[in-house]
Amino acid sequence: MTESKKTMLSAVAPSNRLTVGNYIGALRNWVKLQDQYDCWFFSVNLHAITVRQDPTELLEQTYRAVACYIAAGIDPKKATLFIQSQVPQHAELAWVLNCFTYMGELSRMTQYKDKSLKQGQNIPAGLFNYPVLMAADILLYQTALVPVGEDQKQHVEITRDIALRMNNLYGKDLFRIPEAYIPPVGARIMSLQNPLAKMSKSDPDPNGAVYLTDTNDQILKKVKRAVTDSGTEITYEETKPGINNLLTIQAAITGKTIPEIVNSYIGKQYGHLKVDTANLLVETLGPIRDKTDELMKDRSYLLQVLEDGAERARERAGQTLKEVYRRIGLV
Ligand code: AMP
Ligand code: TRP
Numbered sequence: 001m002t003e004s005k006k007t008m009l010s011a012v013a014p015s016n017r018l019t020v021g022n023y024i025g026a027l028r029n030w031v032k033l034q035d036q037y038d039c040w041f042f043s044v045n046l047h048a049i050t051v052r053q054d055p056t057e058l059l060e061q062t063y064r065a066v067a068c069y070i071a072a073g074i075d076p077k078k079a080t081l082f083i084q085s086q087v088p089q090h091a092e093l094a095w096v097l098n099c100f101t102y103m104g105e106l107s108r109m110t111q112y113k114d115k116s117l118k119q120g121q122n123i124p125a126g127l128f129n130y131p132v133l134m135a136a137d138i139l140l141y142q143t144a145l146v147p148v149g150e151d152q153k154q155h156v157e158i159t160r161d162i163a164l165r166m167n168n169l170y171g172k173d174l175f176r177i178p179e180a181y182i183p184p185v186g187a188r189i190m191s192l193q194n195p196l197a198k199m200s201k202s203d204p205d206p207n208g209a210v211y212l213t214d215t216n217d218q219i220l221k222k223v224k225r226a227v228t229d230s231g232t233e234i235t236y237e238e239t240k241p242g243i244n245n246l247l248t249i250q251a252a253i254t255g256k257t258i259p260e261i262v263n264s265y266i267g268k269q270y271g272h273l274k275v276d277t278a279n280l281l282v283e284t285l286g287p288i289r290d291k292t293d294e295l296m297k298d299r300s301y302l303l304q305v306l307e308d309g310a311e312r313a314r315e316r317a318g319q320t321l322k323e324v325y326r327r328i329g330l331v
Pocket of ligand 2: 009010011013044047133134137138146150152155200
């Protein structure tokens with residue numbers, strides 16, 4: 001946490017339990033990179049309410065997300081961990097940025113297009129403005145690196161556009177221009193039931209996603225039931241999205257290359273690949289699940305970490321917000 005380290009920041013929306021997609025696309029990379037950066041990780045509950053949430057469940061998932069970060073290997077002594085709604089500067093800067101963001105650019109966001117389709121007639125304005133709040137999250141901390149999965153790349157790009165626009169108007173040093181870090185393998189883990197769609201926390205099919213809360217038995221069952229094609233040979237190719245997904249999960253977790261893994265399956269069948277992937281996930285996720293449960297039980301420790309984190313976050317975010325107000329001419 002020295003001043004000389006660049007800032008890395010990322011977050012997950014506590015709209016449901018986290019999935020292995022969140023783990024491979026995001027969390028794992030935060031853990032890998034944490035020593036090289038001054039780290040800020042949080043639970044974005046203000047983003048979660050862009051779709052309806054049950055209040056009790058939302059509270060629970062908000063804490064659970066941070067417990068998962070720690071269980072996955074984030075060191076709470078080094079990283080600042082906090083909850084978005086406890087740092088009012090996020091909502092305040094988001095309003096300002098809303099005035100410098102165009103409807104046209106927001107309407108091009110793929111995630112908005114996908115999510116708004118599921119909302120029927122009444123699309124909350126918050127869903128449309130979601131990327132602006134994310135830009136505020138990032139820019140408040142003068143962030144250099146944002147490690148996220150593929151689906152968030154567009155949101156980091158719009159953040160850069162907004163920051164450049166404001167820097168051109170109010171001074172080049174107002175905001176640091178952030179970069180996305182997208183992992184080379186595992187940036188888009190697919191649903192186990194529909195390997196052409198992203199694995200999502202809110203998948204209506206409970207067998208599509210492996211959740212970080214799943215029991216070993218649930219993990220084994222879900223992976224063994226993963227949808228594949230009718231072929232037999234284990235190869236990585238466009239016509240085999242289900243097989244590709246399992247190979248990708250293995251590659252991301254073990255650090256082996258896809259060709260290496262494919263080679264080890266010569267002469268074997270889909271069943272072997274499924275069983276091995278299932279076991280690998282049980283080995284990897286089991287300890288994270290158990291540690292998360294422990295942290296959720298010892299709520300006072302978690303609350304203390306979050307209290308300290310929110311204080312540091314308010315301090316850092318406050319500096320940027322103050323400067324923005326000053327340059328714009330807000331009293
Ligand atoms: P979300 O679930 O949308 O809050 O995403 C939190 C983080 O996990 C973001 O960095 C996403 O890009 C990443 N993520 C979510 N789903 C996946 C997935 N299926 N594969 C890879 N990364 C994902
Ligand atoms: N929009 C991100 C997602 O759904 C979550 C998020 C909110 C985020 N604010 C952020 C990620 C800031 C990185 C940095 O995955």
